[in-house]
Amino acid sequence: MNSKNTKRALASSALAMLLCIALLVGTTFAWFTDTASTSVNKIQSGNLDVQLVKEDGVTELTEALKWVKAAGTENEKVLWEPGASYDLEGFKVKNNGNLALKYKVVISGIVGDNALKDAIDFTMKSGNGAAAPLADFEGHLSAGATTDVITINGKMKETAGNEYMNKTVNGIAITVIATQYTEEHDSFGNTYDENAEYPVVKNATLEEAFDGVDFGYGNTADEAVSIDGKGITVIDNWTDSYFNSDTTVKGVTFKNGASITAQNSNITVTFEDCTFYACDQQLAAKTLGITDENGTGNNGRNNILTNSGAGMCLNLEQKNGTVGVEFVVKNCTFIGENDETLPVYGNKYNGKGSVDDKYKKRGHAIVLNAISGGGTAGVLDSMTVEGCTMSGVRGNAIQLYGSTGNITIKDTKINFWGVNSGAYVNGSGQTKDADSAAIRGDFTVGGARTLTLENVYFGLNENSDEGHAIKHVNVGAFPGNTDGTRAAGTY
Numbered sequence: 001m002n003s004k005n006t007k008r009a010l011a012s013s014a015l016a017m018l019l020c021i022a023l024l025v026g027t028t029f030a031w032f033t034d035t036a037s038t039s040v041n042k043i044q045s046g047n048l049d050v051q052l053v054k055e056d057g058v059t060e061l062t063e064a065l066k067w068v069k070a071a072g073t074e075n076e077k078v079l080w081e082p083g084a085s086y087d088l089e090g091f092k093v094k095n096n097g098n099l100a101l102k103y104k105v106v107i108s109g110i111v112g113d114n115a116l117k118d119a120i121d122f123t124m125k126s127g128n129g130a131a132a133p134l135a136d137f138e139g140h141l142s143a144g145a146t147t148d149v150i151t152i153n154g155k156m157k158e159t160a161g162n163e164y165m166n167k168t169v170n171g172i173a174i175t176v177i178a179t180q181y182t183e184e185h186d187s188f189g190n191t192y193d194e195n196a197e198y199p200v201v202k203n204a205t206l207e208e209a210f211d212g213v214d215f216g217y218g219n220t221a222d223e224a225v226s227i228d229g230k231g232i233t234v235i236d237n238w239t240d241s242y243f244n245s246d247t248t249v250k251g252v253t254f255k256n257g258a259s260i261t262a263q264n265s266n267i268t269v270t271f272e273d274c275t276f277y278a279c280d281q282q283l284a285a286k287t288l289g290i291t292d293e294n295g296t297g298n299n300g301r302n303n304i305l306t307n308s309g310a311g312m313c314l315n316l317e318q319k320n321g322t323v324g325v326e327f328v329v330k331n332c333t334f335i336g337e338n339d340e341t342l343p344v345y346g347n348k349y350n351g352k353g354s355v356d357d358k359y360k361k362r363g364h365a366i367v368l369n370a371i372s373g374g375g376t377a378g379v380l381d382s383m384t385v386e387g388c389t390m391s392g393v394r395g396n397a398i399q400l401y402g403s404t405g406n407i408t409i410k411d412t413k414i415n416f417w418g419v420n421s422g423a424y425v426n427g428s429g430q431t432k433d434a435d436s437a438a439i440r441g442d443f444t445v446g447g448a449r450t451l452t453l454e455n456v457y458f459g460l461n462e463n464s465d466e467g468h469a470i471k472h473v474n475v476g477a478f479p480g481n482t483d484g485t486r487a488a489g490t491y
Contacts, residue, residue, distance in 0.1 A: 049097035050141075050178040055090050057146045065089045065174065067154075080120070080167070082160045090149040093176055095141040100183030102140050102196075105150070106175045106231055119160040123153045140181050163455060175230040175251075202234045206241055209233050209252070215241035218263075229253070231273065238279055243269050256280055259315040259371070265378070266324035269316070275333045278363060278393070281310035310346055311337050311363030311394055315370040322378030327368075331387040334365035336416075338392030343422025344434045361436075363394035363420070367401070368441075374402025379448075382406040389413045394420040400441025400475060403449050407441075410454035414438040417460070418470055437474035445477040453480065457490045 052061040067078045067086040078086060095101055105124060122134040127148030139147060152174070156164075179196040203209035207216070210227045221244045229252035239258035248270040257279025262269055313334045316327045346362040364370075366385060369377040382405050390397045390413070397417040400407060418436020425431050438458055443449040458472045462484045472482045472491070 048099050048101055048178065048180060049095070050101060050103060050176055051094045051096050052174075052176055053092050053094045053146070055092060055149050057092050057094065061091050065091065065152075080156045080164075082156055082158045085153060085155040088152040088154075090151050092147050092149060093139065093141065094146045095143060098143045100140065100142050100181040101178045102138055102181040103176050103178040104138055105134065105152070106177060119157050119164050120154045121157060123155070124150065125153075126150050140183075142183060175232065177232060202236055204235070204237045206235060206239060206249075206252075209235060215243065217242050219244050221245055224248075226250075227252070229274075243267065248272065249274060253277075254314075257312050257314070259317060261317040261319055261371075262322060262325045262327075262378075263319040265322045268326040268328065270328040270330065271314070271332055272328075272330045273332065275335065276313035276365070277335050278311045278313055278337045311342070312367060312370070313365045313393070315367045316383065317369055317371050318378035318380060320372070320376045320378060324381045325378060326381050327383040329366060329383075329385045329388060332389075334388065334390040334393065334397075336363055336365065336391065336393030338416070339394070340419055340421075342394050342420050343424075344395055344418065344420045344436060345422050345424035345432060361395045361399070364399045365390040365393045365397045365414075365417075367399045368405075368407075369401040370399070372401070377402055380405030382408070385409045385412055387411045389415065390417065391415040393417045394436075396437050396440040398439045398441075400439070400443075400451075403443040403447045405448075406450045406452070408452045408454070409439065409456055410452075412455075413457040413459070415457075415459035419460070421468055423468075433469075435469040435471070435474075437471040439473045439475060440471075441475040441478075443476045443478075447477075451475055451478050451480075453491065455490060458486070459488055461488050462486045 053059055054061050065088045068089060069076055069078065069086075080086075093103055093105075123131040124134045124137045125131040126139060129148075131153065134152065141147065181196070182190045182194045206227075207213060209229065213225060213227060214221055217240075219242060224246040225243075226248040228250040231251040233251065234253045234255055235258075236255050238256045239254055239260075241258070242261045242263045244264045244267070246268050250272045251274065253275040255277050258276060260269060313336065314329070316329075318325045342363070344361055344363070346360060368374070368380075368383060380402065385398065385408070387410075393416070395418060397414045398409065417438050420436075421434055423431050423434045438460075439451075439453075439456075441451075453473070460470055462471055462482055463469075469484060471484060472486055473480055475481060
């Protein structure tokens with residue numbers, strides 16, 4: 001009997017254990033728990049703030065710096081000659097922020113002749129330190145610190161020849177650019193910002209870059225406008241701007257080409273120390289709001305796109321009926337697509353943005369009256385291209401439409417142009433040549449246009465290659481047209 005009872009008890013115990021195990025498999029363990037918390041110090045970003053001040057270290061520097069003459073000769077003119085050396089007035093750089101910074105000093109524009117500037121070597125020193133080439137100098141400032149007096153020196157090269165006589169440099173504009181420096185520490189050291197890059201201020205349009213300035217179609221501005229991008233302002237989008245009064249644009253980079261229209265008479269439009277990259281036609285169409293072949297959203301003004309064409313850097317245009325317009329392009333750089341596989345000719349578009357069966361040469365650095373072809377443009381007074389550099393354009397470097405105005409090109413380098421292939425066969429079976437010239441235009445003998453060339457460098461030999469002719473100058477009745485035999489050089 002006891003044996004049976006024992007067996008029953010054991011069986012019951014085993015069953016209970018199995019039930020407990022089953023329950024444990026399908027349930028959640030419970031643990032003793034608790035929480036604790038503490039506050040964390042606030043997160044605060046630093047402040048980077050650099051300022052140019054006078055030698056007193058306090059007064060903000062707002063006026064142009066002057067060249068310093070030797071003691072006792074302060075009233076004499078500043079005249080440069082080979083070997084001559086002048087200092088600029090001194091200044092200081094002040095760190096008004098709470099972060100360490102590194103800085104560079106950039107010459108953003110010189111008042112005077114660009115050719116003379118190129119013959120001058122610039123150095124810079126801080127306090128009693130050694131002078132270093134301006135382009136190589138980099139300074140460092142702790143939070144709240146101010147530099148010693150900084151002096152920029154210009155020395156005219158002893159090798160400068162007679163071509164630099166009777167030129168002047170009156171002043172200099174400088175820009176200090178700054179970024180963070182390796183002084184503050186994080187949890188792992190102070191090298192986290194050792195590769196910090198200097199700033200470039202990017203904007204979609206000129207209006208965005210220079211708040212309050214209206215360059216829109218039909219603007220009625222009647223006061224002179226002068227804007228200075230200090231060499232660090234970049235315009236990303238295609239630029240389609242209209243100038244109604246005397247306008248100067250300095251130190252701006254146009255990353256996707258520009259078309260500028262003078263829409264009033266007797267005004268001067270000046271570009272100085274600017275850089276123009278070739279335009280991308282598709283991006284330009286997007287900027288202009290061309291969404292279909294009817295030009296929806298563009299108010300019918302896609303003429304700029306259709307006629308200026310892909311690869312163009314800068315178009316200068318005059319509104320029909322205007323007179324006395326002057327264009328000045330000085331110390332500017334033009335960078336083409338530099339792609340030999342692109343054809344010289346491309347599709348020409350109609351006013352709706354769709355392709356016509358016509359050809360159009362593409363990829364110029366400077367075009368005069370590309371939109372109107374000169375036929376409906378106003379009467380140009382003059383266009384001056386001085387101290388500029390043009391490289392990598394697939395068409396003519398300078399294309400001159402129209403028949404009016406005194407055209408002057410001087411102290412300019414045209415390094416590379418028109419090596420692209422591609423004659424065009426139109427719908428009538430006519431073959432249009434792919435010839436290109438550094439300077440090309442059409443005007444008649446005795447017409448209302450003159451062309452003057454002075455100290456212009458051509459970087460390619462004139463030649464013919466499989467029917468593709470490269471010339472230096474091919475401008476209608478201009479007596480200085482070349483015949484294909486000139487070597488690269490300055491003329």
